[in-house]
Amino acid sequence: MARTSEGSTAAIAVMALKNLNRQKKRSILLGGAIAFGVLIIMVIDGFAGAFMQNVSENVADIAAGHIFVSGSVQSDSGKTFSVIRDDSILTQVIKDTRIPSLFISKRSVARGTIIFESKQAQISVQGVDFSSEHYLTSRLIISQGSFAAMSNPQGLILSEQTARKLNVQVGDRLILQLTTVTGQQNVGDMTLVATTPDTGFVSDLSAYANLSYVNELLNLEAGEYQTLGIYLPSLSGMDRYADALYAELKTKANVKERTKTSAVGGFGMGGFFGDTASVGTWTGVRYSVTTLDDMLSSVKQIVGVLNSVSFGILVVLFVIIMVGILNTFRMTMFERIREIGTMRAIGMQRGQVRNLFLLEALFLAIAGMLVGIALAALVMGILSLFNLGVDSPLFMILRKGHFSFKVPLGRGLMNVFIIAILTLCAAYLPARSAARLEPAQALRTTK
Amino acid sequence: MGVLKNASVVLITLAALCAAPLWADTPPATDTPNFTAILNAVDGNGDFAKQDYSAVLTIVTQKPNEKDTLLQVKLFRRDLHDQMVWIMQKPEAQKGQGFLKVDENIWMYDPESGKFSHSTMKEQIQDSKAKSSDLKRTSYVNDYDIATTAEGMLGKYPVWVITLKAKNDEVSYQSVRLSIRKDKPLVLKEEDFSVSARLMRTVIFPPTYIEIAGKSVPSQTLITDELNKGEKSAMTISDVSVATLPDSTFSKAFLNQSSK
Numbered sequence: 256m257a258r259t260s261e262g263s264t265a266a267i268a269v270m271a272l273k274n275l276n277r278q279k280k281r282s283i284l285l286g287g288a289i290a291f292g293v294l295i296i297m298v299i300d301g302f303a304g305a306f307m308q309n310v311s312e313n314v315a316d317i318a319a320g321h322i323f324v325s326g327s328v329q330s331d332s333g334k335t336f337s338v339i340r341d342d343s344i345l346t347q348v349i350k351d352t353r354i355p356s357l358f359i360s361k362r363s364v365a366r367g368t369i370i371f372e373s374k375q376a377q378i379s380v381q382g383v384d385f386s387s388e389h390y391l392t393s394r395l396i397i398s399q400g401s402f403a404a405m406s407n408p409q410g411l412i413l414s415e416q417t418a419r420k421l422n423v424q425v426g427d428r429l430i431l432q433l434t435t436v437t438g439q440q441n442v443g444d445m446t447l448v449a450t451t452p453d454t455g456f457v458s459d460l461s462a463y464a465n466l467s468y469v470n471e472l473l474n475l476e477a478g479e480y481q482t483l484g485i486y487l488p489s490l491s492g493m494d495r496y497a498d499a500l501y502a503e504l505k506t507k508a509n510v511k512e513r514t515k516t517s518a519v520g521g522f523g524m525g526g527f528f529g530d531t532a533s534v535g536t537w538t539g540v541r542y543s544v545t546t547l548d549d550m551l552s553s554v555k556q557i558v559g560v561l562n563s564v565s566f567g568i569l570v571v572l573f574v575i576i577m578v579g580i581l582n583t584f585r586m587t588m589f590e591r592i593r594e595i596g597t598m599r600a601i602g603m604q605r606g607q608v609r610n611l612f613l614l615e616a617l618f619l620a621i622a623g624m625l626v627g628i629a630l631a632a633l634v635m636g637i638l639s640l641f642n643l644g645v646d647s648p649l650f651m652i653l654r655k656g657h658f659s660f661k662v663p664l665g666r667g668l669m670n671v672f673i674i675a676i677l678t679l680c681a682a683y684l685p686a687r688s689a690a691r692l693e694p695a696q697a698l699r700t701t702k
Numbered sequence: 703m704g705v706l707k708n709a710s711v712v713l714i715t716l717a718a719l720c721a722a723p724l725w726a727d728t729p730p731a732t733d734t735p736n737f738t739a740i741l742n743a744v745d746g747n748g749d750f751a752k753q754d755y756s757a758v759l760t761i762v763t764q765k766p767n768e769k770d771t772l773l774q775v776k777l778f779r780r781d782l783h784d785q786m787v788w789i790m791q792k793p794e795a796q797k798g799q800g801f802l803k804v805d806e807n808i809w810m811y812d813p814e815s816g817k818f819s820h821s822t823m824k825e826q827i828q829d830s831k832a833k834s835s836d837l838k839r840t841s842y843v844n845d846y847d848i849a850t851t852a853e854g855m856l857g858k859y860p861v862w863v864i865t866l867k868a869k870n871d872e873v874s875y876q877s878v879r880l881s882i883r884k885d886k887p888l889v890l891k892e893e894d895f896s897v898s899a900r901l902m903r904t905v906i907f908p909p910t911y912i913e914i915a916g917k918s919v920p921s922q923t924l925i926t927d928e929l930n931k932g933e934k935s936a937m938t939i940s941d942v943s944v945a946t947l948p949d950s951t952f953s954k955a956f957l958n959q960s961s962k
Contacts (some may be wrong), residue, residue: 332872373766373932401780432902432929441897442929474897558911 269609271614278587284665285576286623288458289674290461292572293627294634296565301635301660303417303561308661309654311547312488316394317461320484321381321547324504326540327511330382333536336436337481345483354496357389360484365443367433369413369462371421378417380431380462380604382469383479390486391463400425400449405465410448410511414461418450425449435474443472443594453492454641493546501544511543562666577681581618584612585621595689596697609690616682620675635660727876737851737864739840741888744880747917754947755779756793766932772906776960778951785952789960798961802954809954813961818954842866842880845873856891859909860884875902883909888918901928914945934944 275282287592315321331562339345342361349359362380368375383391385405392402397412404410411429413421423429425445431443445468451461467477475481485500501513548555588595595608638658643649647656743956761773763772774792790799798813809818847864854863858933861881870878877895882888890904905927911918919951927933 262784330872332870335871370929430929431817435871435897438874439868439871439876440874440894441876441903442900442902443898472898527835 261333263607264610267540268614268618271611271618274387274611274615275618278622281583281587282619282622285462285623286582286626288576288579289620289678290571290622290627290630292576293570293624293670293674295630296569297628297662297667298634298660299561299565299568300666300670301631301662302658303558303565303655304560304661304663304666305659306652307349307551307554307558308490309652309659311551312654313651314551315490315547316485316486318363318547319358319391319486321487321493322354322485322488322500323482323545324485324500324542325425325545326542327516328535328540329439329538331453336438337473338479338540339481339483340476340479340514341540342480344507345504345542346506348500349485352496352503353490354485354500357486357488358388358642360388360391360486361466361480361482363466363475363479363481365433365464365469365472367431368388368446368467369417369421369426370430370432371423371504374421374422374423375419375700378413378431378462380411380464380481381465381470383463384466395454395463397449397608400447404448405463407446407448408465408468409445410465411445412449412451412461413447414453415464416460420448423447428636431472433472435472435473439474441472441474443468454651463548464516490547494548497544497546504544505544507541509537509541511541513544514549519561562668568604569670573677577677580616580678580681581684584616585688588685588689590690592692592697595692596699599692599694605690608692610684612682612686612689613679616674616678616686624674626673722773735862737848737862738843740862740887741846741848741866742866744882745841745843747887749781750779750944751781753915753944755942755944756887756947757782757942760938760940761793761935762840763935765930770874778947780818780947783952787952787956789957799962800957801951802957804952811954811957814956818957842878845869846878849877854881856881856960859890861890903928910943912939914942 311321324339324345325337327335328338328340329335340362351358361384365380365382369378369380372513385392385402393411395561396404398415400412405412411431413423418424418599421429425446429445430448431445433441434445435441445464452529466480469481470477473481485496487496497513501510504510598608599605635658640659641658642656643653647653648655653659705796752911754778756778759773759775759777761775763771763773765771766791773790775788775790778787786801788797788801788805798811800811802809802811802953806822808821811818811819815833843866846867849866850865852863854861861883864882865882866878866880875894877899879895880889881891883890888911889905890907890909892907892951893901895901895944896902896903906924906926907921908935909923912921913919919939921939923939924946925935925937
């Protein structure tokens with residue numbers, strides 16, 4: 256009995272395929288509509304999927320780390336400022352927790368106004384120890400000048416955008432106006448030794464100077480710095496390692512409670528260094544441990560919005576496609592009404608007639624999805640071939656200058672499931688009407 | 703928000719007023735003057751802690767390649783309770799915008815929306831070019847040690863040129879050079895230096911004064927930004943009064959009412 260049922264289902268499936276083949280033009284149009292919808296959704300999902308990863312990796316490159324430890328000190332008058340003085344405990348804790356770091360950066364940051372003649376720009380200059388930060392020298396692209404010129408203690412590397420804004424050329428002398436960590440006014444003379452290509456909205460953060468000189472301007476001692484960055488081999492495990500570091504550090508030093516929310520109010524790049532957000536009083540250095548994830552909460556929100564937009568498009572697109580499928584299947588039913596009557600007359604059950612229509616819809620959906628996925632892969636592949644360059648305004652969301660896409664498996668499967676269900680729902684009403692036709696009445700009907 | 707944008711400009715300029723070296727009592731003239739006493743006199747002269755203070759400030763700012771900007775504010779101060787109010791009178795587009803400071807809290811009032819936005823002095827400093835010492839009275843004696851003294855001439859005035867070094871690393875300027883008239887402890891010029899010993903700004907107090915409550919308030923102050931060449935501000939003070947102000951002056955309701 257079961258074998259008969261299986262046989263009849265297989266026969267109906269074959270019949271459904273033949274019906275689709277019989278009306279090629281219509282099938283191609285409907286399948287094409289589904290494929291188009293799938294294409295759009297897959298590309299948006301793919302973009303959203305890679306967005307967070309690309310931003311995180313690019314920010315990690317700029318900030319030289321995935322996990323950051325900063326230190327805060329309170330002066331006698333209660334003023335809080337950022338500094339890590341003796342990092343022996345911190346270094347030991349990193350060693351003990353066996354965090355698989357590619358490299359460790361130690362930086363200070365001078366925020367202020369860079370002035371050249373009558374032009375000025377707000378800027379964050381990252382103080383870098385170029386003798387130890389080989390990763391930066393290997394990754395940072397220089398468009399004019401050279402890294403070698405950073406042997407000049409007062410050397411400065413600016414983005415082309417900032418250099419243009421100031422109308423400054425390599426070799427020019429600039430003034431950096433800033434405040435020391437304790438709030439005193441200070442001024443430094445700097446020489447532009449190199450420029451980097453524009454990096455979109457973070458161009459103003461792509462300014463580098465020697466750590467020793469930045470420390471001098473901030474009134475920090477040699478050997479001190481503000482933030483230690485741990486650069487991991489990948490984004491995975493970032494929170495786990497940060498938690499382990501926090502727990503271990505807490506047993507040996509004063510550590511600010513880790514809240515896992517943005518300590519700097521979203522995408523506040525300035526917060527990568529010298530976050531002195533503080534409550535209460537303490538003596539000595541109080542550490543705080545943050546990760547890229549903690550800081551990029553705003554980016555996560557953007558991804559959330561992208562996902563919602565993608566879902567909205569999915570629903571709207573498929574409501575339109577559903578209406579098309581519904582009308583097409585209703586027309587098909589009327590066109591085949593005598594055929595249905597004949598099949599019913601020779602013994603086909605109502606359920607089998609309904610299943611015939613539903614299977615046609617399902618096959619259509621599967622074919623449309625397969626074509627859509629293939630097209631999406633093709634489009635994403637082609638888009639990712641274009642090299643927009645590291646000076647693109649979209650730099651932060653690109654992967655080494657290229658668009659990249661990543662469709663999360665779960666989300667892809669969910670989309671496939673939703674499309675299949677929506678297509679079946681659209682075909683259900685015409686299928687039910689076809690199944691309910693009385694054979695005699697159907698045979699009498701003339702088109 | 704325009705109120706917020708201008709807040710730091712006005713704060714900085716008001717600070718200059720707070721720090722403005724006024725004059726009241728002339729220390730006895732001797733051959734070897736007591737410079738600490740002179741600085742004490744200068745400090746004391748800017749102290750309005752014992753009475754309320756109100757004035758109209760007109761600030762003209764010049765920047766290279768930009769049109770001059772004019773700001774006029776009506777200022778009310780009660781230093782005893784760390785209260786301050788200012789209401790924008792010019793430019794016309796910002797007329798009625800107001801600012802209320804009570805201790806560390808500040809409220810900005812926007813007459814267009816009729817809404818107040820709350821902030822703190824700390825936040826304002828972080829978001830502006832204001833310097834921490836700009837927002838409190840400068841005490842030369844408390845904050846600085848006398849490093850060097852010399853005699854000089856400033857225009858037709860014989861002056862003492864006193865160079866001060868910061869006592870701690872929390873005052874805005876590591877070093878200050880004052881040119882103080884020999885005949886009275888009136889500062890004619892103040893030069894502020896960075897930690898790296900670079901001249902950052904020069905403040906000139908032309909010798910025209912408004913005499914009030916036994917003090918001499920410089921009616922004009924010229925601030926030159928020595929780093930941003932061509933940037934300077936001129937502040938004129940008028941309608942100065944030390945009459946007691948009603949308590950309601952330092953309230954949000956007053957800002958609301960004054961904007962109408």
